[in-house]
Amino acid sequence: MARSDLSDISAFLAVAREGSFTRAAAKLGVSQSALSQTVRNLEARLGLRLLTRTTRNLAPTEAGERLIQSVGPRLDEIEAELNALTALRDKPSGTVRIAAGDHSAEMVLWPVIEKLLPGYPDIAIEIVIDNGLTDIVEQRLDAGVRLGEQVAGDMVAVRISPDVRMAVVGTPGYFTRHPKPKTPRDLTAHNCINIRLPTAGGLYAWEFRKAGRELNVRVEGQLIFNSATMAVKAALAGAGLAYVTEQRVLPHLESGELVRVLPDWCPSFAGFHLYYPSRRQPTPAFVVVANALREGARVR
Missing domain, CATH: 3.40.190.290 (D-Maltodextrin-Binding Protein; domain 2)
Structure with a gap:
């Protein structure tokens, strides 16, 4: 496969995930026309239609959905690894995104984060309040917080609160x-x-x-x-x-x-646990946050 195919697949994934050429183009920093042409070129090389386009809707075809499910996670892993490499500086930096319910965000995450951030000015933390069982891989989050019994077996789980x-x-x-x-x-x-x-x-x-x-x-x-x-x-x-x-x-x-x-x-x-995919290489910023939450559980 040519390297250009990987770039074009990334462009297609952005369009499919955003459900819009306009939003995907803004996110990628390219023009809408250029992005549309990129996806058309990819479809032409594959000989398959990947997106169904109407005046109001944009949805992946069966072939497009298969590409999303099979190739999308692998490209996400590559992106995460590259982010981890670029974050290797004297001080950890970057954004850590965590999904949590309102109770765990307020009572478990915030007391630790409030004390952590002043010492790490290059780290930003985004807490996504969600009381449902969010799929953190699908939502491209770094981690989530759940009660121990709710954490899937294929995740790394770190206890961050008492029972x-x-x-x-x-x-x-x-x-x-x-x-x-x-x-x-x-x-x-x-x-x-x-x-x-x-x-x-x-x-x-x-x-x-x-x-x-x-x-x-x-x-x-x-x-x-x-x-x-x-x-x-x-x-x-x-x-x-x-x-x-x-x-x-x-x-x-x-x-x-x-x-x-x-x-x-x-x-x-079983108390609240921070969980994240076992296949993903954590960034230095994420390691700092995870360690702080683990230590916070010990002093409660």
């Missing part, structure tokens, strides 16, 4: 109007604040465990959020019971704004 324990909480005022639940099944008689899962779209079944016995409870209530942050706000307003991580509500429990129930039923989960 996470759940808590059922409500206001003292709520419990003057409703009896405190003695077992998880009693929750079916309460006004509970539901969380809609960002991936499957269903409502989260509250998970409990005691003495080896596991129990999932489908609760009901007047409020549904796709954010635990809002569930805590609603609980503080006396709107019902919330089931969230203990760390989210610890200050409110200590102040007496919230009261905890069923503590002996609330399980712990």
